[in-house]
Amino acid sequence: MSSEEYPLTDLLITGTEINYLFICPTKLWYFAKGITMEQESDWVDLGRFLHEQRYANEEKEVLVGSIKIDFIRRGDVIEVHEVKLGKSMEKAHEMQALYYLYYLKKLGIKAKAILHYPKLNETKEVTLDGREGEIEKAIKEVERIKSLPKPPNPVKSKKCLKCAYYELCWV
């Protein structure tokens, strides 16, 4: 698959959608259809609070087309910063960051991404090089799931217990 496959105008998905793909396709479908539960989640509130308090002086919530970056720093290259609570969804966080880098590359912007785990006092750097295929596959999968007439069947796992969609899925 060449990285020319997705012209920028077709990239209408959000970072959250890429993130949710790697957490749970059911959640992704509901979320993408506007059936959202985030307002019910104490974790989401906590995340928002952390983001607002700890990174108060950063250039925050930078909107570029369909993506919204937690904050950026401008140096030799643009740094994309994403703040997360815990590492249990690390893969999802990484793919979200990769998507931002992929998106920016399409705009001709060279960037690197840094994931922040303020509660763990850790950061992690993510770079795109050579991983275009991986992200293109993910984009395709998000689009496939969003086009389904109904959500994929949920699979019960440990992560369901903290998920804001728990009741919706399992009632």
Add this chain to the structure above:
Amino acid sequence: MRKRSLTLLSDGTLFRRENTLYFENERGRKPLAVEGIYDLYIYGHVTITSQALHYLAQKGIAVHFFNHYGHYDGSFYPRESLNSGELVIRQAEHYLDREKRLKLAKLFVTGSALNMKKNLKRWKVADGFSEMLKELFEELEGAEKITEVMNVEARIREAYYSRWDGHLPEGFKIVKRTRRPPGNEMNALISFLNSRLYATIVSELYNTQLVPTVSYLHEPGERRFSLALDLSEIFKPIVADRLATRLVTKRTLSKEHFREELNGVLLTKEGMKKVLSEYEKELTKSVKHPELKRNVTKKRLIRLEAYKLIKHLVGVKEYEPLVAWF
């Protein structure tokens, strides 16, 4: 933090100063922690400033107003923040498609009837009700129009009321269900609780993506939030009727908690206070949910019913109305 419903029974003024909401009357000024408020129920004569309303809207808090008699007047329903075009379309589709609408309407009636049956059994006055339901359910199954569904529903309800009376103490019999105005104490109590329950359901719907005006058993727009009326069929027996019964059999309420007026028999302020405090207690009681394997409050069961409806509408799982297991 779990947000709570707040009821204002006394008279006063509700206003905002800086980022705090205050309720003030001759007894003093009381700050209300806005982050902890889920919704607001106003029974007293309350003056409310537009600044307070702006603030409540911003926080997504619905405000329900009841008049002097405890009847529901209307809601301040803040701008919707949860929207799903997909769901709106599915809701409309299930209304426009006759078969789909009938199916949902029948499910609401079935759920309601099974909850009534459960109550009568509990109160040990169920004689002949099951047999009668069997016949009426057959008729319900064959119904091809909403009016026929409504008709069956009315007959089930009538059979239910006549038996329910067998469990109620003297002086608190329903005899005949009268609404506007309620003709006796029990009718007044049932109407009062039903109004409160209706508003509770409106609040729950506000916190989902469901459009509250598109309904199936009741005609959309018959009253403003007709989907809340649909759902209240399920919850009236297990919330309002049970509570009403308990209040009079345990003698929490007595004749002196009612007064007679031109507008029929009504609860006194003291009576309302008792009822509302018991109602609040009842809704925050929790039961173990067999599917979720978690404790959920009775109030949360309303939200779960909304979720089940959403799943039905998007085609995930057919709606099965809540039948009390508790």
